[in-house]
Amino acid sequence: MSTLLTHIAISDGKIKRSSLEVLSHMRQLAEANRHTAEAVIIDAEASNYVDEVKKYGPSTIYTVEDPIFENHMNTPLLKALTKVMDEAEPYIFGFGSTESTKDILGALAANQDAAVLSDVSEFELTDEGIEAKRPVMAAKILSDNVAEGDRILVSVRSGSYDLDEGDADADVVDIDFSIDDSEIQATLREIIGASGDKIDLAEAETIVAAGRGAKDEEGQDLINELASVLNAGIGASRALTEAGIMDPSLQIGQTGKVVSPQLYIAVGISGAIQHVAGMTNSKVIVAINKDPDAPIFDIADYGIVGDLYKVLPPFIEELKKIKG
């Protein structure tokens, strides 16, 4: 019997859904293979999240609580994760693939001499370790991968697994933690542009994404209005983040975020493979583009060929009526 441990990421006072997706899958794997599923919360107020995590049925929840975890910094997080690995001795350690995870996953694997697969879209246990699928070549191809050893780290793309609640009877183990200022060589000077009330694109049910076609003020106004009618998160192509028109955290694609909403509306986006890499797992894709040959139409369920400035106003009106 081995331990399948899941890292529970907290951001803006909320548990990242992607970590609960991983925990749900890990618990199912544990049940099917007679392993134990455990979870760890590392946060300034880690204990606040224990009850919510319990619902997903881990048998033990480790907490590491220290004010240093208020903001993401890699040195303290790595130190905490290595302590947790010493304590829990996980066979598999799973993470939701957030930007904070990406910051430390390689370093943790190097520190622990563990095998690691990042950004997988699914994984299963084998006799020697895990096998996993990963999108590669700008997500045009799926690769089959194996990771072997007695310590394996894996990070999972958001939206890969459904949430599944389980038996809610967990032990809670607090892990003692302290870090000396002298251990942290890097200094976090400032955080720009983080606002608590933004919709997290990785978790959004609906996303309105704007591209170069919607770059002027009128286009932006229409995007904002459409998003507000649908209570949607706003995303962007690189053309707009690069031009400084949209906040860089809104970029969707290979460099930006990977999303998997129920509804993705691409407005004035051509559909370059590097953009599509981040959104092809959306359930329903709508594209609005004036070029009938734009590649985005190859993957859109509903394509509207037309000028977005003419299409969006009546579209917004119609949606308002439906929303009633």
Place this chain on the structure above:
Amino acid sequence: MKFYVCIKQVPDVDAPIQIKDGKLIQDTDRMVLNAYDASAVEEALVLKEEHGGEVEVVLVGPDKAKETIRKALAMGADKATHIATSGDEDYDSATYANILATFFSDKEYDVISCGKQSQDTDAGLAGSMLGEHLDLPYATNAVGLEAEEGTLVVKRQGDAGQEIIGLPTPCLVTCSNDMNEPRIPSLKGIMQSKRKPVEDVALSDLDIDESSLQPKTKVTGHMEKPEREPGQKFEGEPEELAQKVATLLDEEENVI
């Protein structure tokens, strides 16, 4: 400032590819400088132009990768080290990070720059692995760099906001292509690149026993991603289209 930029040669993701017996076959065998590494080279060149210093690129790869080294030299890097491999290895990020760590163990530098990920695999691991092996302060996913006396100031794209991080040198940073537009080598740059020094290093020169490089992860196959079928495409009067699609989203798809 002395910069080392770790650059990798990767298959061009825009070129047509096929899968034969689970292996990826690129019709044109078009290999390119990893786009994220091109941004790392560009940024090092900009900082060198501002503050002086030297930019050296390091690549682990087969002979064919020389053309990628030339590209970085043509952009303006001063010199290069080519750590040669046979070309039929199936190394993972950890293996490359191990080789690079051994190479850097006796080197002096202010900054090691990597790309934030390989464009073909999107692994995003080798940079922070290398930072850990060398026990360097590091930051990943940088979208901007500035140099101060003894400190590299990194603007890092985090989950929500941008973190401004001061890293004491020597340090390591992994770069996003959102940092800059890499320059296109000029004719003069291309001519000059041919005279720039490229040091060839064999794995045996680094006292690396190739059999110790067993990767812990392996790619066992590839498959085409099940493609999305193009759906319905509507052309005509904007009002009608808007109404039709809105109704379909509501009644057929139930996503409104």
